[in-house]
Amino acid sequence: MGIGLVDPILKPIADQLDATPSQVSLLFTSYMAVTGVAMLVTGVVSSRIGAKRTLLSGLVLIIIFSALAGSSSSIGAIVGFRAGWGLGNALFIATALATIVSAASGSVAQAIILFEAALGLGIAAGPLVGGQLGSISWRGPFFGVAGLMVIALVGTAFFLPKTPPSEHKTSILDPFRALRYPGLATIAVTALFYNMGFFALLAYAPFPLDMTASQVGFIFFGWGLLLAVASVWLAPWLQRHFGTVPSVLGALVLFSADLAVMALFTDSKTVLVVGIIVAGAFLGINNTLITEAVMGAAPVERPVASAAYSFVRFSGGAIAPYAAGKLGENVSIHAPFWMGAAAVLLGVVVLYVGRNTLNAHQHVAGAADEEAEEEAELLAVADLD
Template sequence: MQSASTEKSSLLSQPKAVWAVGFACIIAFMGIGLVDPILPAIAEKMNASHSQVTLLFTSYNLVMAIAMLITGVVSSRLGIKGTLLCGILIIAVFAALGGASNSIWSLVELRGGWGLGNALFVATALSAIVSLSTAGTAQAIILYEAAIGLGISVGPLLGGELGSISWRGPFYGVSVLMIIAFISLSIMMPKTQQVTKAKTSLLDPFRALKFRGLSTLGITALLYNFGFFTLLAYSPFVMHLNERGLGYVFLGWGLLLAITSVFVAPKLEKRFGTIASMCAMLTLFALTLFAMGIWTSSKAVIIISVIIAGAFLGNNNTLITTAVMQAAPVERSTASAAYSFLRFLGGAIAPWFAGKLAEWFNPHVPFLVGGAFVLVSVLFVLLNRKHLQHIDRAGSAH
């Protein structure tokens, strides 16, 4: 009982810099959810196909994946604060330009610029919170995932409200929120904090992938992100709801993601181990996608499945992020960059592929294919489990 209370107090007793980064994370991840409820509206206003609109996720994730490879180089030279502020400023500028855009192709290009800013921010924020936290790696990751969950859950609600006025509203909304994050981080975060003491090389993330544990988790994330971004980018088109309705659905999704990532995932890890829990969550997520693929024409099934999927993804996000931090004997920022490079490659291909599958076949196929990719990710983990045994041992020791 005493250790439990100590754990809770250590989770909340953090340096001011950790809370500053956490607050900025909440606002940064609002950007994902803010845009989601307006995808059908963008398709209608710009006379674009579903696969063209899903390119907003593809360009964003592709640039983010590639940019992840330079985050270590940038952060080791600019420092933690400089890199975070640079990323936030880039997001603010490109989001505002996106709101002023008049064609789907310019919007796709501007989302790519947004992805560059997000890469600098996301990779640095994770390593920053872990490095600056006084509560240990596991507790720091819970804080990071909680911030992501809050941002993702509140974002759709705000996006739905702003989107009901105009599809441009959420883009301008992100820009304003990023300016607020920029100001708060400038004031609250010390100038002296550094992510790493030594300057890093562009080759460091590739060298890190030589460790089989890290590369296994990266490829696993690449595969299951086919399912994740199929749900995120394509499900709005089959729910047939207005912007406000989509906002509330993804609010429910994000709330479950946030709650499970903070409160449920640590208990699963302690009870069953990191890898077994991760496989279980991914299997349940795959089954949810299969249900969406079978009953695509049922609005109720799609809405309930999207919300429930938030629980499985919230658990998995915390479990796999914790595993990545323990997967290889390299700098945390380097491990995060290498893992995120592979993860976002899956996120880049999946949205466009889902839209195309629906055009080539029918609306059921994207969810069935997404579910199949998630199941393959589970099989891949099981086949390479010997390279992940040290992660479970580290969790048991903790």
């Protein structure tokens, strides 16, 4: 929910703080850049203090920096505090998926679907709440994020069992070493280009829409709702019938086409609204299937694979918002969507060329006595051929 709360207020922030779209887009760039770089140290931290303490540390940082952002009076200060927020985000999200997979009683695939379902519902509800709070004041969503993270902090503290530090201490170089495996590198680079399209849409679309925070919130609520449905139901169905790689390739092609239509008809608010909402389906499919593929793309610990993948993909999330804002200011309002469409097509090319590297690998779970049954399930969901 915290991710989506801020999106409806991008234009109100620009209007009230006399900022350009590219300046406001730095809220995403600073956030994603710090998140990506910090991913390299999340494994180092969690392996030494345990997953629960890492999650709690991340939540505390988000609470502090989101509240500071809401108290700021300049775009520069908000951008800076969003960077600190990104550090907390990295500590939380890199650890959350691995923790859920380890704690779940079902298969790895079921745990990932559960994770994506929660993520999808949060992404759907966030803009709705953010739009309502933003209609009162642009500061409201920032304080709303702080309040939500307090709830998450209490829930994690009381309901997540203690997680001791790992016997195997992770090195800061481990994510780089993991990227030497062609399968993981292929998925990571694909996700980099896919995220460029995703964040070009997320960061720039509110400007040509030129609607109130509440209206933008409802639009992105529809987007997030379709994302959640596609994550939980459509992605597994496509995987069973067509396989992981063909399903991801198809979703990426359709997402690129969707962005191209939005580029052609940027002057039409109806086309933009429909294009944003429809994009949720393609993003939901990719989020679930790519995340699942990452967990089986290299014979390394899951937190290391997640950190390596996230470091690369968030680079796209850092570049795209600012580039989209600059293109919108200096070229045309159509250009950011063309950039997104082209980037996603590059992701299609990377995945297609590297499809044969995506073979099943056995994870190293950090414990010598990992049950053979879990390994078999993991191999089954990671078999991408």
